[in-house]
Amino acid sequence: MEAKPCGTEPVWVSVALRVLGNALEGSCAPSTVWFKESSQKNLRSRDFLVPRGALKKSFPDGEVPEDIIQRLTSLAVRGLPPMKKCLQSEAGLVVQLDRPAVFHRVLKDLTPYLKPLPSVDDGHDIIILNCAALHSSAHLDAFRLSHLRAAVLADHLAEVLTLTGKQVYRVPTVLCKEVEGFFSQLGISWPCSVDTPSLEDTILGFKDFLKDYIKNSHDVDCTPSPDVISVQLKTFAEKHNLCLQGYDSNLDFFLVNEEDLRQVARLQRSVQETVQTSPCTVLHIVSCEDEFHQQKLDLLWRLMIPSTGDVAQKHLICGPVKVLNSTSPIGCSQYFQLRKSQMLEASVMKYGESVQGESWNDIINSLTSAAIKFELMATPHRSQVNLNLEEANITTKGTKSGAFVMYNCARLATMFDHYNGAVSQGFYPEFPPAAELNYSSLREEGEWLLLFNYIVMFPEVLSQSAQMSTSSGGIRVTANTEVVCKFLVSLSMDFSCYYNRVHILGEPLPHLFGQMFARLQLMKAVQSTLHTALKTLHILPLTQI
Known part of the structure; x- marks a missing residue:
């Protein structure tokens, strides 16, 4: 049994919907029947409502017994807003809150209302946000509007995820001074630095690994140049029974260049540098035109670092940005x-x-x-x-x-x-x-x-x-x-x-x-x-x- 409120607890709409729903359990479906009013017109007379149509599924003629109404009126649960009355109306079962009491409970201390609700632990406390467009942004002119959209979304996600208690790491760092200055002007908070020398050793190691892998796998060599390594990703996925649900069905050969290896090296380094006290999720934030390429990098990373299978890789895709009535690209x-x-x-x-x-x-x-x-x-x-x-x-x-x-x-x-x-x-x-x-x-x-x-x-x-x-x-x-x-x-x-x-x-x-x-x-x-x-x-x- 939950303790009665002492008048100092914050009030939560989600608690109200759950408690009111549970009070009708056995006669109506809990928490799915009640809803919060929001329109100014309806808020004149009620704050929560079960529509009459929903009541008719559980009560004869939609009439709620008086003892149930009394039970609802006398509810006293932590987090439940103080109620003024619960009554039957033409619209359905109505709850109106004690508004002066709610004003007092909320306005006397705003602190609880300026942060997210306590989150349910989903087991993924560490989030690595990979803003994919930043890997290849050597100068501002190469940074398209769709890339900017992805960066703005990533910046916002980093903030709200941190507010919910997640450990958030952002990769890659901004390497281009032009992009760094533009981000500062726009108010995008993203780390800026240069790659460390140790990254080059990682890239060389990746190259050696891929050459040995291709040799041992007897893959057909269709490499177009010495700077590119051809990898059969679909063969690799099938050999290791990887689930390709959600991946593009055309995903097969990947012509891997040094920039691709550099991106994977940055991601691998970010995972190594995080404190592995709980499961880790890498969230790739990608513009839709780069989605296919990011899927290839996803599998390439798994191929070169088998332990990456313990890291959940997810892709958040940003739709295109179209400039109307423009005959030339806008930077x-x-x-x-x-x-x-x-x-x-x-x-x-x-x-x-x-x-x-x-x-x-x-x-x-x-x-x-x-x-x-x-x-x-x-x-x-x-x-x-x-x-x-x-x-x-x-x-x-x-x-x-x-x-x-x-x-x-x-x-x-x-x-x-x-x-x-x-x-x-x-x-x-x-x-x-x-x-x-x-x-x-x-x-x-x-x-x-x-x-x-x-x-x-x-x-x-x-x-x-x-x-x-x-x-x-x-x-x-x-x-x-x-x-x-x-x-x-x-x-x-x-x-x-x-x-x-x-x-x-x-x-x-x-x-x-x-x-x-x-x-x-x-x-x-x-x-x-x-x-x-x-x-x-x-x-x-x-x-x-």
Whole structure:
């Protein structure tokens, strides 16, 4: 039996769905019947619902016995949000939460809501992220937009996986100074260094191994040049009973050059350098045009290092990036400069001649970085990204853009600056402790929407963004790399609607301070959520605009 809450435990939607489902176990399917409401219209009257159609499968005419309703109302479980009432309605079985109590439980301490939910141990604590495009990026011009998309996704995955407690290692290091500078400008945090001399010895050893392997295997020598070694991968896989589920059926001869061996050497070194205290997964993050080649490298590694069979290799494939209405290829640098010029033009149109100087240059760079990352990440990673570089609504307020999120971060920062300025002038008192505030004054629909759909849900969003099917069959995995961007855009839109409608900083009258402080504490929670989510994208939130 779970202990009753003492009123200090964090509240979790996932716990609520599980507990409410278990309470109906035996009469309805647990946890699959209840769902959380999210639309502003439905949240006016309910927070959780079992639709009447689902109830009819277990109860005559869909009518739930009163004793079951009483049992639901009296539930007291750690993590369960405090309930106000449970009743039968035309829509079905409805639960409405004690909203002032939920506001108090959440807003008095935001710490639990700024990190993922406790994760279930999947046995893979060490993740090596291999951003495949970086192996062959000798200069920035060779780094295509599809490569940039893979790098941005890898950068984000490294952050969210680390938040869930994984040990994350990123390979390869960035070797090209041009690419390193571009990454720094865009806010991609990836290690930079040069290959160590010992790598050359490993490559020579690989060459000798392959020559002996071919000789002993009596493979046909179809090597086109002395610098290339031909390997029959399919023969190797069949000989060693390797499962090729998910691999391309055309995978056979691999003409291995020194650059291929160098990539494998880097991966092998990364595995050797990690602390092998638990199973290790190597996640290859690959653009779709390089997928076939990465599969060959996968098998080549297994061939040359048999112990690699103990390392799970998975492939996360990024769909193509297509530039619309363009007759010539667009490079990464050109893409960045174009978006930057558009951000500058939009800012000048809005703010006039004040858009100049060092601080504004930093603002424009931040807006550009946010715009690009949201463009490349808001689409599921397997799907194609379509870029319209002539799009007219790339502005600081386009509601689907990263720049719009940044704009709302700046609005919050400006509001708190105004509050602090008013405190220093004696208009407002100092902010009281969050636990002492009266949250019963938060009765606006938009206030509950921000708390229930975003602040309370943020740990689950972070957990979802780190979920991958690494233990499934086959080599491909899917990840929810788009959820944080979508969450940020949706939160920004609902915050903007609320901010435009509600006057948060009221008149400096004592009888209005209670509601103002409660609203400001809610806005602190919104701001902390925005900043934490942006941090997973390595985007610095704007403090002014």
